Amino acid sequence: MLAVQSPFARKLGAFVALSDTELSALDRLYGRRKVFPAGRDIVHQGQSAQSAYILASGWVCSYKIQTSGSRQIVDFQIPGDFLGLRSVLFRTADHNIEPITQVEASEVPAKDLFETFSTMPRLATAVLWAASRDEAMVVEHLVGIGRRDAKERMAHFLLELGARLKLVGLGSATGFACPLTQYLLADAMGLSAVHVNRVLRELREDDLLTFQHGQVTIHDLDGLVLLADFDKTYLDHDGPLLR
Numbered sequence: 483m484l485a486v487q488s489p490f491a492r493k494l495g496a497f498v499a500l501s502d503t504e505l506s507a508l509d510r511l512y513g514r515r516k517v518f519p520a521g522r523d524i525v526h527q528g529q530s531a532q533s534a535y536i537l538a539s540g541w542v543c544s545y546k547i548q549t550s551g552s553r554q555i556v557d558f559q560i561p562g563d564f565l566g567l568r569s570v571l572f573r574t575a576d577h578n579i580e581p582i583t584q585v586e587a588s589e590v591p592a593k594d595l596f597e598t599f600s601t602m603p604r605l606a607t608a609v610l611w612a613a614s615r616d617e618a619m620v621v622e623h624l625v626g627i628g629r630r631d632a633k634e635r636m637a638h639f640l641l642e643l644g645a646r647l648k649l650v651g652l653g654s655a656t657g658f659a660c661p662l663t664q665y666l667l668a669d670a671m672g673l674s675a676v677h678v679n680r681v682l683r684e685l686r687e688d689d690l691l692t693f694q695h696g697q698v699t700i701h702d703l704d705g706l707v708l709l710a711d712f713d714k715t716y717l718d719h720d721g722p723l724l725r
Contacts, residue, residue, distance in 0.1 A: 488512065489562030489650035490536050496649055498608040507602050511536065514589040518581050525566045525579040533589045535565040540585030541661055544577050545669070555670035557620060558582070558643070558662065562650040567613060570595065583661050618716040627672045630710075635671055636681045638710035640691065640698055645717050657691075657699040 491500060491508055500508070515538065518524050524535065527546065537559055544565075545555045556577060559565055569575035570592045599606035619642065626635040643660070647653030664678040671678070686692050690706050692699045700706065 488538065489560075489652070490538075492650045493562040493612060494605070494608040497611040498604050500608075501604075504602055504605050507598055507605060511590050511594065511598060512538070512588045514591075516587055516589055518585050518587060520581050520583050520585075523578050523580045524585075524587070525569060525575045525577075527575055527578045529569075529575050530573060532570070533591045534567045534570045534595060535587040535589055537561050537563050537565055538586040538588060540581060540583040540587075542579055542581045542585055543666065543670075544579050546577050553669050554672075555666065557616070557623070558666075558670065560643075560646060560650065561652065563616075564609065564612065567609070582666065615717060622716060623670075632671070632673055632677055632681045633684060634710050635673075636667075636678070636685065637690070637706050638712055639667075639671065640693070641706055641710055641712045641714075642717070644698065644700070645714055649717075655700065655703055657697060659696060660693065660698045661696055 488508070490512075491505065494500060494508075498504075516535075518540075524542065539561055542559045542565060543555045544557050544559065545553050547553055559579075565579050565587060566575065569577075599609070622638070622642065626638055630638060644653050644655075644658055647658045648655070652658060664675045664682070667673070667678045668675045673681075682693050688705075690700075690702050690709065692701065706712070
């Protein structure tokens with residue numbers, strides 16, 4: 483896949499109008515493509531990370547394991563997302579990254595990443611934008627776990643996920659494909675799988691959305707936005723700031 487066609491380029495293009503030279507640089511970053519099977523960690527907490535990855539296809543989750551054995555999923559990554567960028571900058575991974583499905587990802591050694599950033603400052607700025615946007619999403623997730631009830635939390639999460647997928651050409655206002663199980667949703671939202679099942683049933687009975695057979699179908703977008711008090715400003719999808 484050429485960079486100009488990639489979810490990563492579509493995502494960065496929401497902030498920077500990429501030039502042909504910058505797209506060529508992205509093509510070079512895409513050169514070390516690898517396939518990873520579902521369920522086998524790409525990055526382990528505590529490992530010395532010398533590479534980041536750009537997710538080209540498939541879904542992964544970032545998570546931490548507590549000493550009790552319980553797992554907290556910090557976020558889900560979709561095509562177009564960087565994996566392990568913070569671990570490269572910190573030199574040690576502070577979380578695990580596990581494919582939920584089989585994924586294709588381009589390995590980007592730290593040396594190549596820093597060289598690209600030094601010669602292409604607009605690309606570096608765009609990646610900083612993407613990282614800041616990811617941080618804003620983590621803040622929203624924290625607010626969700628701490629202050630939103632389970633139904634509001636689920637509605638907000640699925641609206642955010644839909645907006646992220648739409649940005650990279652994988653979703654629309656009416657729905658999107660989603661491989662997340664109720665157990666994965668539970669680990670991300672601080673709920674039990676039984677509670678997740680009940681919340682999804684309530685959203686379906688309210689004719690707001692249906693999540694079945696790996697597909698989220700949105701029946702009432704305005705109603706979902708109202709329920710979740712969803713303000714998409716933090717996702718910053720209003721078009722390039724740099725041209």
